[in-house]
Amino acid sequence: MIDMIAKLLKILNSDAEPGQISIAFCFAMIAGLTPLYSLHNLFVLLIVLLFRVNLSGFILGWAIFSGCAYLLDPVFHRLGYAVLTMSSLEALWTFFYNIVLLRLENFNNTVVMGSFIISILLFLPLYFLLNFLIQKYRTHFIGWIQKTRIAQIIKASKIYAAYQGLME
């Protein structure tokens, strides 16, 4: 846990563009919330590797969102079930069902569908939110926090020592 926080701090304080970090977390959300064996995760992996997406952020985000996925599975199932059994979309799903690639994607699984929908819906909002937060962190938070007494205490703590170790 301490290591994870240190890694997060390292990413936030690095020279990487906020956009790169944000998009890494957004793709990590897709990969982390949806089941790992889903075909679309290969596509996500290709994008993450091909484009300058912050890999550390992606890996860290994937770990965080995988943990969240376990807790949110019942929600994914209910949403996926509702979407897949919607009569207005039945024709679309039937068409997809008869396409081999999409069958391999396992789109007709309720957890896959539910988690995919949620991760896509949250993609852009999360991107903009993280962008905003990272910029705010870098602009205001770092300078202010270093001046506070708490910062002095934290600097003396194990978290900071781990952080320093990573920086080196």
Place this chain on the structure above:
Amino acid sequence: MKKWIRWQGIVAFLVIIVVLLGFFFLFADTLVKKGIEAAGTKAVGAKVELADVTISLSPAGGEIKGLQVTNPSKPMENAVEVASIRFLLDAPNLFQRKIVIKEMGADGVLFNTQRKHSGAVKTQEKQSKKTESQKALKKEKWLPTFDIKDIQSILQKEKLVTLEEVKKLEAEINQGQKTFEKKLHSLPNRKTFEQYKVRVEKLQSGSKGIQGIIGKARDIPKLKTDIEKDINKIKNAEKDLNKTMVNLKKRIKNVSQGPSKDFHRLKKKYGITSQGLGNMTGLIFGPEYSVWVTKGLYWYGKLRPILEQSLGNEGDEEAKEPERGKGMNIRFKEDIPVPDFLIKNANISLEIPAGEIAGEIKNITKDQHITGLPLTCELSGKKLEKFESIYINGTFNHVVPSRTEERIKGTIAGYRVQDMPLSDSEELSLALKKARVDINFQASIKGNHLDSNMTFNLSSVSLSSDKTKNPNQVSKAIGSALANVSSFSVSAKIIGPLNNYDVKLTSDLDKVINKAIYGLVRQLQADFQKRLNKEIVAKTNGPLKSLTSDLGGYNQIKKELNNRSNSGKNILRDLKKLM
């Protein structure tokens, strides 16, 4: 744009793909093995283990070696063990997540083999239900022993209605007698008539003058009236007494028929009848047959869910929460419907103690409604160790899930039996020393209703009965009769719902057995009845006689009434002479 693209990423991506594919190729066998073991264990409820799995890509297929499926109710025993299973897959369907096995061959199928270690699964509930023993007929005393129960103990235990009636009637007679005796006291008696006599004599000897005549004319009618009145009282009492006596005599006559009624009642209750001898076949063969039927149905119950499409609707699906992280697969209409799992054709060879039986099973799938074809199986074997031949043909039709039907029929020819115990109960020791058995069977299960018929034709039969172990006349008679039997047939019918079926066993052995003990039964019946009758008569004779003598009291009263009446009449006659 260049700033955003990391071309090395493609290389990294390709490396990852290659690593994944390499991992798959290296560990596919292990992954498939683990997958089959996990799925099989979950389905069976006990350990399913494989020795080795080999997967090939071209042609798509593989081989499974050393499959062991543990018997859930006997963890140290395998329900089935298969030496080798080879299969060819329909590769394109794999991309649609469908497992379609075009051809499968299974060799060395064994049943009930011993395991080296327990195959119990921790979460498995111990199914120690012994359905076999539950359904099997209990081996209690089932032969009528025809023990002649001690007559005295019967008569001590049972109340004779005759004696009860006699007691009752006796009490009534005594009560009635007392009533009449009391009445007698209130009636005119000898003293009264003596007084009348004196008055008559007085009148006779009275003055002969006019005054005397006038006096007589006045007294005589009055006296006559008094006497007639008293005579009438006595006559009425006599009438009542006669009526009562007639009634009592009638009742005594009825009661005297009581011993006969008591005899018939007790004869029916304690006597020996031939009703219990109707289905000796069921009693001899039933327990063992029931065990096999129950065993067969138990395994049918285990296999049926594996091959059965679960019937339900979408509402039910939603009601069931899936395992966390697994979700639920929603099915849609396919352009070319294919079941999720299908074995089109399986050639199997089974090794049973008698030898090898080989055959073919087709269309193994839970989704018969998609294929439109039922599961069929055909097995046969020839020149086996104990059989001449065996042939089994079966159909498992779940094409229409609401109208399911399973059928099986077959023959086993020339099965040689040796030293097979038929009955080892303490009442009858009977064994089939040797016989040749030809069996025809057919069974069908429609929905939940079972209808089955099996015929066993036995020839070259040698039945033996250990006379030292047969304790009573009946078992001895049966044993002797059966020793002469050289052939017989047994028919077994099972009809009814799967959880409450009736087993009916009939055989031409019943006639042989009934004939043997019929004479014995008749003789014992006659003896019992004779003795019972004698005892009842002895017990009731005395009390019945005393009833008749009890009427003597009434006769005395009648005589007295008669005397008084006559006295009155005599006096009246004398009086009339004076008029």
